[in-house]
Amino acid sequence: MTHKIVKMFISSSFVVALYLKLLHIFLRLDDFARRALKRKPVLHYLELHAASHCNLNCKGCFHFSNLVKTNDFPDVKQYARDLSRLGRLYENIKNIRLLGGEPLLNPELPMLIRQTRKAFPRANIHVVSNGILYKKLEGELLEAVNACGVTIHISLYKPMAGRTGELKQHFKARKIRYGISGLILNFANYINTKGDSIPSSVIRQCPASRCTFLHSGHIARCPLPFTIGHFSKSISMKDEWINIHEEGLDGFALNKTLRKPMACCRYCRKLEWFDWEMGREA
């Protein structure tokens, strides 16, 4: 049901444009007020990969994780440095989503969770998973999830469709905060391989407007600059990354940059929906 509403919502150009406009105004006002009050800015949303590869190969995966052939985990020390740097730039990050790929594939997930909580004591932290490896939520990982107040979000695909009872039982018995989506029957394609879209125009409809993505010391307004390499070796978007460790960087300026269109937005277009299926194709 939720997925259907989200799909209806992002399929309506007018509603998306209006929502994004209002969000943009709110974020600018928030920055303005914080600067006036001599407080640090807030980043409203951040995504990170706990693993870039996956144990399910959804055709058209937004992050191209279905195309990642080798194990690809973040470096834990780099992750800690990055989060602590963002902790100095921002008063808080409201919502942090650890995803991938499939985050439950990463044996170091407990450490990533604890580092995230240490840097942002007040953030809503979510782990987004396809649920196949839910039994890994035991021991050290379970302790980290519960001690750090993490919510586990399950995207429900066909392979787990008949197993929601099991999932709920596991989570409830272990006092894990969780959410399970409705069965996901459709996926969307947003790539314009010709690269001839007009960034200032596509951005008005961009469903990734709140997908700020951090990877290995660099941040961008969406995951595309970091993930496109899995889709096409000939497209490079490295110019779109911002080095968060650059001297003199401040959170307000970073927020402003992250709201602007990127040159790589020319590879995006309006979403086109298709039936969810498995397959190692973009």
Ligand SMILES: C[S@@+](CC[C@H](N)C(=O)[O-])C[C@H]1O[C@@H](n2cnc3c(N)ncnc32)[C@H](O)[C@@H]1O
């Ligand atoms: C990239 S996945 C990673 C986390 C985890 N593997 C999962 O599937 O939930 C994060 C979210 O993006 C959604 N997603 C990925 N590709 C999509 C697509 N082509 N269309 C719509 N939603 C997509 C997934 O359903 C999921 O909720």
Ligand code: SF4
């Ligand atoms: S489960 Fe599907 S959507 Fe999620 S990362 Fe894997 S391939 Fe992508």
